[in-house]
Amino acid sequence: MTGSLLYTNLNIYLFVAVFLLGAGILGVIYRRTLVGMLVSLELIMNGAGLNLVAINSLLVGDNAYGFVFTLFIMGLAAAEAAVALGIIILIFRRYGHIEGAELAELKELKD
Amino acid sequence: MNFAELVFIAIICFTAGGALLAVLARSIIHAMLGLVATMFGIAGLYIYLNAPFIAMMQILIYVGAVTILIAFAIMLAGPISKRPREWTTRGKFAGALGVSVVSTFIIYFFLRAAFTVSGQRSEITTAEIGRVFFDKLILPFELISLLIVVSIIGAIMLALLSKGQK
Numbered sequence: 001m002t003g004s005l006l007y008t009n010l011n012i013y014l015f016v017a018v019f020l021l022g023a024g025i026l027g028v029i030y031r032r033t034l035v036g037m038l039v040s041l042e043l044i045m046n047g048a049g050l051n052l053v054a055i056n057s058l059l060v061g062d063n064a065y066g067f068v069f070t071l072f073i074m075g076l077a078a079a080e081a082a083v084a085l086g087i088i089i090l091i092f093r094r095y096g097h098i099e100g101a102e103l104a105e106l107k108e109l110k111d
Numbered sequence: 112m113n114f115a116e117l118v119f120i121a122i123i124c125f126t127a128g129g130a131l132l133a134v135l136a137r138s139i140i141h142a143m144l145g146l147v148a149t150m151f152g153i154a155g156l157y158i159y160l161n162a163p164f165i166a167m168m169q170i171l172i173y174v175g176a177v178t179i180l181i182a183f184a185i186m187l188a189g190p191i192s193k194r195p196r197e198w199t200t201r202g203k204f205a206g207a208l209g210v211s212v213v214s215t216f217i218i219y220f221f222l223r224a225a226f227t228v229s230g231q232r233s234e235i236t237t238a239e240i241g242r243v244f245f246d247k248l249i250l251p252f253e254l255i256s257l258l259i260v261v262s263i264i265g266a267i268m269l270a271l272l273s274k275g276q277k
Contacts, residue, residue, distance in 0.1 A: 006120070007119045018219040022215035026211040029210060039143060053160055067162055070165055079258050079263075
């Protein structure tokens with residue numbers, strides 16, 4: 001809280017990151033389609049990355065681990081989005097819709 | 112209040128508005144555009160934190176790759192007119208809002224209690240980031256690349272080689 005300028009105040013960054021987390025949780029819970037849930041998950045990951053970079057830049061100062069882990073988060077997000085795209089296409093092909101709440105069966109029923 | 116702080120406030124408002132649009136928009140395309148706005152806003156915040164390399168990676172990876180993947184998911188999952196409404200019932204919305212607000216406040220107060228100081232922005236260059244990558248964290252770096260290859264192969268297997276309509 002000693003920063004004289006607004007953008008050297010850590011709490012503002014933490015608040016933005018927590019706002020992104022809250023918006024992401026809200027979206028994951030109440031969106032109906034899988035794509036909407038994926039968008040909200042990306043919001044949560046962005047909030048985590050912003051936290052890491054802000055804390056590393058404003059508190060630590062002499063190493064770069066927070067930056068590096070933010071880059072790891074970006075790589076993980078890209079991998080996750082690729083897998084989610086495959087799963088969404090598969091679910092759409094099998095069920096004809098991508099509504100999250102309707103996907104109750106995991107396995108093909110033998111009849 | 113100087114000009115940089117005004118731009119900072121504008122970037123924060125842009126980020127927050129994009130996040131709200133991404134969560135609350137009726138159309139999924141509008142939600143995706145809100146996500147793009149949020150990504151650009153966070154890239155601006157990274158520049159304010161003296162991390163221009165992270166900001167460029169944010170724009171390249173999130174706006175350039177992840178959002179395009181989401182756009183493909185939107186386009187490949189059938190016509191939008193046949194899609195169910197994004198809004199669920201009012202009670203579920205109230206419940207979701209309650210959960211997110213409560214968890215947000217809890218986490219924010221923990222964070223606030225844990226870090227109460229803030230000082231100067233550090234002067235970490237891209238060369239130091241690369242040095243941490245290749246000196247200290249070389250194994251996780253290689254494992255991330257392996258993970259991305261495996262996930263791409265898995266996505267192709269799921270999308271191409273699976274059985275079609277039930």
